[in-house]
Structure formats: structure tokens, C-alpha cells
Amino acid sequence: MTFIGMPRGTGNLTGAPFPEAASEALDNAQLRRNLAKATGTIRAKRAAVVDELPDWAALRAAGAAIKDDVLANLDTYLLRFEAALTERGSTVHWARDAEEATRIVTELVTATGAREVIKVKSMATAEIGLNEALAAAGVAAVETDLAELIVQLGHDRPSHILVPAIHRNRAEIREIFAEGMGATDLTDDPRVLAEAARAHLRRKFLTVDVAVSGANFAIAETGGLVVVESEGNGRMCLTLPRTLISVVGIEKIIPAWQDLEVFLQLLPRSSTGERMNPYTSVWTGPTEGQTSHVVLVDNGRTATLADPDGRAALRCIRCSACLNSCPVYERTGGHAYGSTYPGPIGAVLSPQLTGIDRNPTLPYASSLCGVCYDVCPVAIDIPSMLVHLRGRAPKPRAEAAAMRAAAWAMSDHRRWRRLLRAGRLGRALGRRPMLPPPLSAWTRARDLPEPPRQTFRDWWDTR
Amino acid sequence: MTEPGARAAILARVRSALRDRPSATVARDYRRAGTRGRGDLDRFAEMLRDYRALVRITDDVPAAIGDRGFIAAPGCPPEWGGDRRQHTVAELDRVDGVITACAVAIADTGTIVLDHDAPDQGARALTLVPDHHIVVVRADQIVPGVPDAVAALAGVRTQTWISGPSATSDIELERVEGVHGPRTLEVIIDIR
Ligand code: SF4
Numbered sequence: 001m002t003f004i005g006m007p008r009g010t011g012n013l014t015g016a017p018f019p020e021a022a023s024e025a026l027d028n029a030q031l032r033r034n035l036a037k038a039t040g041t042i043r044a045k046r047a048a049v050v051d052e053l054p055d056w057a058a059l060r061a062a063g064a065a066i067k068d069d070v071l072a073n074l075d076t077y078l079l080r081f082e083a084a085l086t087e088r089g090s091t092v093h094w095a096r097d098a099e100e101a102t103r104i105v106t107e108l109v110t111a112t113g114a115r116e117v118i119k120v121k122s123m124a125t126a127e128i129g130l131n132e133a134l135a136a137a138g139v140a141a142v143e144t145d146l147a148e149l150i151v152q153l154g155h156d157r158p159s160h161i162l163v164p165a166i167h168r169n170r171a172e173i174r175e176i177f178a179e180g181m182g183a184t185d186l187t188d189d190p191r192v193l194a195e196a197a198r199a200h201l202r203r204k205f206l207t208v209d210v211a212v213s214g215a216n217f218a219i220a221e222t223g224g225l226v227v228v229e230s231e232g233n234g235r236m237c238l239t240l241p242r243t244l245i246s247v248v249g250i251e252k253i254i255p256a257w258q259d260l261e262v263f264l265q266l267l268p269r270s271s272t273g274e275r276m277n278p279y280t281s282v283w284t285g286p287t288e289g290q291t292s293h294v295v296l297v298d299n300g301r302t303a304t305l306a307d308p309d310g311r312a313a314l315r316c317i318r319c320s321a322c323l324n325s326c327p328v329y330e331r332t333g334g335h336a337y338g339s340t341y342p343g344p345i346g347a348v349l350s351p352q353l354t355g356i357d358r359n360p361t362l363p364y365a366s367s368l369c370g371v372c373y374d375v376c377p378v379a380i381d382i383p384s385m386l387v388h389l390r391g392r393a394p395k396p397r398a399e400a401a402a403m404r405a406a407a408w409a410m411s412d413h414r415r416w417r418r419l420l421r422a423g424r425l426g427r428a429l430g431r432r433p434m435l436p437p438p439l440s441a442w443t444r445a446r447d448l449p450e451p452p453r454q455t456f457r458d459w460w461d462t463r
Numbered sequence: 464m465t466e467p468g469a470r471a472a473i474l475a476r477v478r479s480a481l482r483d484r485p486s487a488t489v490a491r492d493y494r495r496a497g498t499r500g501r502g503d504l505d506r507f508a509e510m511l512r513d514y515r516a517l518v519r520i521t522d523d524v525p526a527a528i529g530d531r532g533f534i535a536a537p538g539c540p541p542e543w544g545g546d547r548r549q550h551t552v553a554e555l556d557r558v559d560g561v562i563t564a565c566a567v568a569i570a571d572t573g574t575i576v577l578d579h580d581a582p583d584q585g586a587r588a589l590t591l592v593p594d595h596h597i598v599v600v601r602a603d604q605i606v607p608g609v610p611d612a613v614a615a616l617a618g619v620r621t622q623t624w625i626s627g628p629s630a631t632s633d634i635e636l637e638r639v640e641g642v643h644g645p646r647t648l649e650v651i652i653d654i655r
Contacts, residue, residue: 065487287621
């Protein structure tokens with residue numbers, strides 16, 4: 001197939017094989033409790049506000065179709081976006097992969113003489129490993145989103161697209177802040193902790209002169225960029241520093257200003273379960289005396305685009321509804337996926353960005369129950385795409401009978417859904433924490449004297 | 464700076480990836496702009512209160528604003544009062560609050576949109592750094608839904624959409640109002 005030869009994405013898109021990382025996560029009771037509480041809360045809120053809109057199905061269909069139109073005409077829209085940006089005074093840069101993107105940003109930052117940058121939470125900059133690259137050049141990147149700050153001060157990794165510190169509870173956060181900010185008078189009241197972050201970051205907002213952002217949407221027609229957020233740290237970063245560098249994946253384009261009327265209804269309700277997020281910033285070219293740079297990043301997106309059965313993953317607007325609804329994610333958390341993009345969308349996106357050979361287990365990190373598809377605001381059929389990607393993964397030397405049977409069942413997702421439904425009737429998941437079948441084979445394996453756990457590792461590692 | 468050839472290479476990859484010539488037709492069967500009449504004031508107020516914004520409905524805006532020693536965007540009506548001088552960011556960090564108008568407001572979502580090129584709404588820092596933001600919404604600026612607002616805002620280059628005060632749910636998903644933006648959002652709805 002032609003797309004095999006397409007250059008792939010690099011950066012923070014791979015980790016330990018999913019079964020191993022998942023086993024570790026399942027042993028962490030704190031993580032499981034936090035995740036269950038958090039995802040359960042967001043799921044309920046999302047369902048309530050989605051039900052409020054009588055035209056949700058039509059909005060979802062329009063969102064999917066607008067993104068498909070963008071993908072089908074991506075070259076045209078990219079050129080239109082570039083022209084609009086240039087006309088309004090922004091400088092546009094193009095990066096084929098993570099290395100090129102981080103080099104461009106690092107050069108832009110060091111050219112200003114800054115030793116510190118403030119950052120708005122951005123998946124794209126996490127994907128390309130920007131903070132690490134800046135650190136290597138002697139520039140400190142300060143995360144300003146509260147959760148990202150918790151992750152950064154805790155020398156940790158994000159575990160959720162939207163709530164990166166979802167795996168930490170309030171007592172842990174108090175300790176991280178006490179250590180990282182030298183704050184001594186903290187309690188574990190979320191109000192007190194948020195106030196500590198406000199004071200800590202306000203100094204940075206008022207003094208640091210370079211900011212790095214991503215964008216939720218990039219409007220081809222006007223050159224407009226849109227950042228959707230809650231805390232106001234985004235507004236601070238976009239407004240106060242003199243230089244603003246925005247790192248934007250090439251699939252973030254939407255054709256016209258009017259299209260925002262669809263996405264600003266789909267995104268907040270799907271992601272935080274709010275009717276609208278507290279703050280959305282829209283800007284078009286440098287504003288109020290700023291210098292503005294936009295870095296357009298490929299990093300495996302064109303390779304993903306080349307597969308007609310996989311390209312719909314590029315519709316994703318990173319709402320995280322699929323994570324919050326996924327029974328596998330709820331038990332393992334985001335770290336198990338090893339990539340910047342966790343959960344169901346990560347299971348289909350990461351292997352396509354990197355090439356399936358570098359993420360061979362991720363397409364199996366799912367029970368194909370189909371909830372992710374139902375909640376996705378841009379109707380990405382993740383289950384079918386997983387089955388498709390399994391077909392492209394290196395073929396197994398199947399040795400474990402359980403997994404062979406599972407592989408047979410999963411090879412056809414209708415067949416699998418039937419089995420799953422039948423299985424639900426009689427089966428409880430068991431007393432100890434387990435993944436839903438067939439992934440339960442990974443966890444069950446650890447209880448069996450024969451065959452040893454190693455069998456499954458071997459089996460997975462050779463896939 | 465872009466490596467020589469990177470731009471051309473990415474565009475060539477895109478075109479090669481699209482060799483199967485996909486296409487898509489967008490049907491807009493959702494509730495479009497202008498199809499739902501006027502925005503409902505009570506619904507707007509209810510949504511705002513849900514975000515824990517302060518809401519006041521009045522036919523006397525200057526009385527509702529009172530004299531609180533706030534600053535105001537330079538183009539606000541003179542009777543709203545407030546200090547109209549230019550402030551640096553460091554000065555803004557020390558003022559108690561700011562008064563502005565808005566461009567449009569959305570009943571379905573309790574959203575207020577600021578057009579930062581309009582003199583009665585001011586530059587972005589003005590409504591960001593002070594801890595209390597009073598925004599005056601004329602009743603006839605309230606539209607029903609997001610599409611109505613998007614239609615009203617076509618061509619506006621720099622905007623902030625505000626739905627309640629700054630908030631975070633990053634700690635165990637417990638909502639805390641007031642992180643970096645103004646901790647108090649006060650909306651005065653002018654029904655004169
Ligand atoms: S795949 Fe769909 S549900 Fe999941 S994050 Fe992307 S847009 Fe949201």
C-alpha cells in the first residue's frame with residue numbers, strides 16, 4: 001500500500017507496550033479511584049448538556065462533514081490560511097516533524113533573548129516534546145494551566161487530554177505545591193491550592209515576554225486562531241507577552257468563521273460538560289503591538305491522511321469525551337497508552353502518526369464496546385478504525401489460546417459486539433480490578449500459575 | 464525558520480495522500496442564525512447565575528454601577544463613570560475593577576462577547592488583569608444561540624467570549640471560581 005512509505009511522526013508518541021503499562025496502572029488503587037470519580041462526574045455532566053440541544057445530531061453531522069471537507073481539500077485550505085495570516089502580519093513556518101518544529105520554536109525564542117517562556121496547555125507542543133527541547137537550549141518553559149502546572153512541578157506526565165492531573169488527589173497536589181513553590185501555609189482545600197497557583201503564576205504573566213500556545217481552531221478564511229480554556233491563563237499568555245508563538249497541527253484548520261458556530265457548540269459540551277467554557281479567545285494576526293508566529297506541524301498527519309480508512313481520526317477536536325466514556329481508560333488511565341494522545345482516540349491516532357510498527361499494541365487497547373463512537377462530537381468510528389488498524393499490525397505468532405480466541409472475536413467488530421453483549425449478562429468483572437474482556441486476559445494472567453505472566457508479555461512483544 | 468523545502472514537501476505529501484480524491488458535502492440542518500427570534504433575557508440571566516456570575520437587571524445603569532472607584536473602557540457612555548485614563552499592565556494589576564460594554568450576548572449559553580477593537584470594550588488586558596469585571600449588556604444585544612452570535616461577529620478580529628468568571632476543575636473536578644481572570648463577573652442587563 002502506498003501510505004507505508006509516507007514519513008511518520010516523531011516526538012512523544014510512544015511508550016512501553018500497552019499491556020505492561022496497563023498492568024502497572026491497575027496496581028495503583030489511588031489512580032483507579034481518582035479516575036473513576038473524575039470520569040464518572042464528567043460523563044454525567046456531558047450527557048445532561050448534550051440532551052439540552054434538540055439539534056445535537058445535526059450539529060454532530062455538520063462537525064464531521066466540515067472536518068472531512070477540510071481534510072479533502074487540505075492543501076487549498078492550508079494555503080488560504082497562510083495567505084490570510086501573512087496578509088495580517090503573522091509569520092508562518094512549516095515543520096515536517098517534531099525535530100523541525102521544536103527547532104523552529106527554539107530559534108524564535110532564543111532570538112528574543114528570553115530565558116523563560118509561558119505556555120498555554122497544548123497537545124501539539126507536548127507531542128513534539130517542546131519543553132524538553134527548550135530546556136536543552138537553556139530556556140525554561142512554564143506551564144500555566146493549573147493541571148499542567150501540577151504535572152510539571154510533580155515531575156510527572158499528563159494522564160488525560162483535558163484534566164492532565166486527573167490521577168492526583170488534593171493531598172498529593174498540596175505536597176507537590178509545597179515542594180515546588182516553597183509554599184508552607186497550604187491546606188488541601190482546592191480553593192487554597194488554586195489561589196497558590198494564581199499568586200505563583202501572576203508574577204510570570206506580568207514579566208515573561210514570550211508565550212507559546214497551541215490552537216483549538218485555525219480559520220483558513222480569516223487567519224484567525226481560537227483558544228478555548230477555563231482559567232484565564234490562556235488569555236494572559238495570549239495578551240501580555242510581546243512575542244506569541246502558536247504551534248498548530250495542520251488538521252486544526254476550519255474553512256470559515258461561520259464554522260465556529262458548530263464547533264463552539266460541540267466542543268465545550270463534549271469536553272467539560274459545560275454549556276460554554278469560561279473563556280474563548282479569538283485573534284487574527286498580531287494584536288496590540290505583538291509579534292506573532294504560527295508554526296504549522298505535519299509530524300505524521302499527512303501519513304494518517306493517506307489512509308482512506310484511517311484519516312477520519314484527523315477530525316478529532318480533542319474534547320476527551322471518548323476517554324471519559326471508555327471502560328479501558330477508566331481502569332488504566334492515560335499513562336498506559338505511552339503517547340501524548342491517550343484513550344480511544346490515542347489508540348487510533350498514535351499508531352497512525354508513528355506508523356503501526358512503533359505502536360503495535362495500541363489498536364488492541366480497547367474492548368470495541370463502541371461508546372467512544374457514540375459520544376464523539378465529530379462521529380469518528382473508532383471501533384471500526386481499531387479493527388482496520390489491527391489488520392495492518394504485524395501479525396501475531398499467537399501462542400496464548402485466550403488471546404487467539406479474542407483475536408478471532410475482535411477481527412470482526414459486529415461479531416465482537418455480539419459476544420460482548422452476551423457476556424455481560426452473566427459475568428461480573430471479578431473482585432480484583434480487571435479490564436473488560438478481552439483485555440482481562442492481561443490481568444487474569446497474573447493470577448495464574450500456568451502459563452506464567454511472561455507468556456503474555458512474550459506474546460505481545462512479538463506482535 | 465522553515466527548512467528549505469519543508470513547505471513544498473508538506474503540500475506535496477498532502478496532495479499525494481489525497482490521490483483517491485475524497486470529497487465531503489456539509490449539510491447545516493442545525494438551528495441556523497436568525498431562525499429563533501430574539502434572545503430570552505430570563506434564560507440568559509439563569510445561565511449566568513449557573514456560572515455564579517452576579518446578575519442585575521435594571522433600567523438605571525449608572526445607579527447600578529455606582530461609584531466604586533473602578534476604571535472604564537474609554538468609549539463607555541460618560542454617565543457610567545469610571546477612570547478613563549490609559550493604564551499600564553502593572554497599574555491594571557492594582558485597580559479594583561473595570562467597566563465595559565459588550566458586542567453581543569448568548570442566552571443559551573450565558574455568554575458575553577467582547578470586541579476588543581470597539582472603544583467601549585477596550586484592549587484585552589483591561590478586562591483580564593483587574594479582579595472584578597462589570598459588563599453592561601443591553602437587552603437588545605441578547606441573541607438566542609451560538610450561530611446568532613457568530614453571524615453578528617463576522618469580521619471582528621479580536622474577541623473574548625466570556626461565560627462566567629475564571630474557573631478551574633483541575634483538582635478532583637471540584638469547581639473553583641477565580642484562577643487567573645477576574646474572580647468576580649458582574650453582569651448588568653440594561654432593560655431601559
Ligand atoms: S475522538 Fe472524538 S470524542 Fe475523542 S477526543 Fe477526539 S473529538 Fe473527542
